[in-house]
Amino acid sequence: MSSLLEPLLVTVLLLNMFVLGATRLRAVIGASAAQGVCLGVLTVTAHGEITFEVVAIAIAAVAIKAVVIPRLLYKAMRDAAIARDVAPLVGVIPSLVIGALGTVFAVVFAGTLPFAGAHAGTLVLPSSLATVLTGCVVLTTRRKAITQVVGYLILENGIFILGLSLLDAMPFLVEVGVLLDLVVGIFVMAIIIHHVSREFSASTDAAELAELKE
């Protein structure tokens, strides 16, 4: 089972790059959903024995990250008439360069942290760090409110990956991470209920949320 671990983590890393390189909003949402599926499968493969708890977390992860939230995001795109492009503040090529450097940094930094137990020497920690960094890049360099939500989702996926290595030791901590998904849900609802889009013209552009500044 654990032979699937590394390929899945590499897929997650590639999806990070895809998100940074994509120009279409639907593609970005799709990539975050694909990451959600990877995380669900990872949850099962990362564990030697399959318990009810592990399966429950895996199913919840797939259901929330790959089905519910992407559907809500697509709905938000339709209802709030959000244009299809990503509208980055920083271009695609610089974003990819930042992402690549971030991944290198993640691998180097992860090497300095001792990792004991079943996942020693795997990509768990580097891919977690790289995904968190990718989420931060998307959050800060994309203009639309909806892409910020996707960035947050990716950030959260990165946190979840590290959580996998702790699932046996302290399941409670990993389970409360579901609260983060709740926040994502609230963000999307805010867009859907038209508050964010209606009150800042129809563009749902976070750059228009700029009246409050010095």
Added chain:
Amino acid sequence: MLLALVLLPIAMGALAFAAPSPRLRTYLVVTGAALHAALAVFVACSPPPPMFDRWLVLEPLGRLIVPLLSVQFLLCALYVPAYLAARPERQRQNRVFCACLLALGGTMSLVAVSHHLGLMWVGIEASALVSAPLIYFYRTPRSLEATWKYLLIGSVGVAFALYGSFFLASSALHGGQVSSLLFEDLVRAAPHLSKPWLHAAFVILLIGYGTKIGLAPMHTWKPDVYGEAPAVVGAVLAGGLSTCALTALMRFLQICTAAGDGQLARSLLVVFGLLSMGVAAAFMIGQRDYKRMLAYSSVEHMGIIVFGLGIGGLATYGALLHILGNSFGKGVLFMTAGNLHRGYGSKLAADVSGAIHRFPASAGLFLAGFFAITGSPPFGLFLSELAIARGAFASGSYLGAALFLALLATVFIGMGAVVISVVQGPRGAEGPREREQRLTLVPPALCLAVVLLLGVYVPPWLDSALREAAAVVEMRP
């Protein structure tokens, strides 16, 4: 007993949500806060035994923070009936406002009493969620923008806090220790925690909880949120929620100290503290909006407290005293600023001038609050800032101490220019002296009385409570 501290306000919030009349709801807020304060004082006087395998514990630090939170919350709650009654056009938001405000009281208590770091994180996260509707009270585009920023930046901070907690858990796991996030277990196992993980964890936790505290450069949500939120919410956030996040940070500082890495953590705190003070001072000079100015003042005071914690020794005592003074001082300033905002219909310093002639009581309290918060004698913050400065000199960090004093002076001048023009300034054209509602004046006056009392007479029981809490924070036996 400890669980009641958390559940009582939430239950009262549910009751307020179900209550039919807006006026009844505001009274429920006051009743809930009063009951909560009574309970908090009671548990602080006779600490109950830990609950749920030590997930909920009241140690000396909690004995200081819990009553502080709930008494400050009570004083803010006293302001609510008059505040909401003066805004009949906001009738529709009244239900959610009262319910969420009470729930916030409960979630803040949860942070202060939980000794499981995961549960503490849940408390912080829940506080963020229930305070968002409070900020969106006015339903204006600007308040929506502020709420969006609050949720987004706050949630990234909270996500980092969880990530840091994962790192801390890993440091126990990869150090070969029992995996547990119970505070006592971590402190006991601290010398054996994996050092690289622990260092990374502290940095990530500092970023995460620092965002909630409002330390520069993660403070950017604060001016928007405090500027747009209702005054009483600003008082609760600046005085209560910031204190909760500080409590969380102090717990992690304790773990680092127990692990023998206190020095590294402390030097980070000193840097972030001074940086926050510097950024606040820079933005306070020439600030045109007096509510945003209060937000920068909050950033400054969080910087002062974190600086004090970083210096340690006498400064830790000073930082804890400063937490008390800051909470009540912010109560005075936000509530009186709310009165002026209401009276003039503007929160720009350019539109509000000579307020002492039109609203003598509010403007007078606002001025007194300014002197209190900037640490003028005889107010409590003078003593605490003096203790922090003395601690800094005693520890030999002369550069830090000099910067600390210089920034305090800069803030005094920058904030003073705005406050004096609002209060004294040339008399505005509009309006004669107006009658002020007594109920909007009593709560800030009581807050001011507390700050004054802290300055002239620290009762022996409070002094010993502060000393015990400082010993806990410093991990002295």
